[in-house]
Amino acid sequence: MRSWAVCCRVPELSGRELLGEWRKLMDSVVASAASVGGRAELPRQPLEPMRRQLELVQEVIERERRLQTQLAGHLLAPIDVIFDLLEESGSMLRRQAEALEAAGRALEETAGLVKSQAELFERTMGALREPAERARAVAGLDRRDRKRGGRQSRRGPSA
Numbered sequence: 001m002r003s004w005a006v007c008c009r010v011p012e013l014s015g016r017e018l019l020g021e022w023r024k025l026m027d028s029v030v031a032s033a034a035s036v037g038g039r040a041e042l043p044r045q046p047l048e049p050m051r052r053q054l055e056l057v058q059e060v061i062e063r064e065r066r067l068q069t070q071l072a073g074h075l076l077a078p079i080d081v082i083f084d085l086l087e088e089s090g091s092m093l094r095r096q097a098e099a100l101e102a103a104g105r106a107l108e109e110t111a112g113l114v115k116s117q118a119e120l121f122e123r124t125m126g127a128l129r130e131p132a133e134r135a136r137a138v139a140g141l142d143r144r145d146r147k148r149g150g151r152q153s154r155r156g157p158s159a
Contacts, residue, residue, distance in 0.1 A: 016061075018061070019054070019057065019058055019061065022054055022057070023054065026047070026050055026051075026054065030047055
């Protein structure tokens with residue numbers, strides 16, 4: 001024996017739609033009973049338990065909705081946390097990149113300063129060495145070769 005829903009192919013309705021259909025059916029039953037019986041009191045007697053039943057069904061549907069909402073919230077909470085962590089990781093990576101850029105600029109500036117210091121040092125050494133070189137030339141002493149650190153004669157190679 002097949003169930004009534006399968007046999008009659010009732011489409012799946014939401015809770016509110018189902019309650020609306022139930023109310024229409026009850027209104028139809030009351031209207032039919034009133035027209036057949038000719039008395040309005042007769043259909044109202046069974047109507048009160050049916051209304052109470054309808055209220056209970058509506059309460060069950062509302063509770064089910066709240067439960068579904070809570071369940072969905074609990075199921076999606078870890079996913080929200082993961083997305084929050086990924087967003088924080090992205091902003092942290094951006095801050096690290098900005099710090100590396102700043103460090104790169106600082107290193108570039110430092111390299112420029114060291115080059116300037118090296119040039120100043122070389123010019124200072126040249127200025128300090130010049131009087132000594134002149135004194136050597138006046139005294140007739142050999143001139144030092146700056147690259148090799150050895151002595152070089154102004155007069156040429158000695159025999």
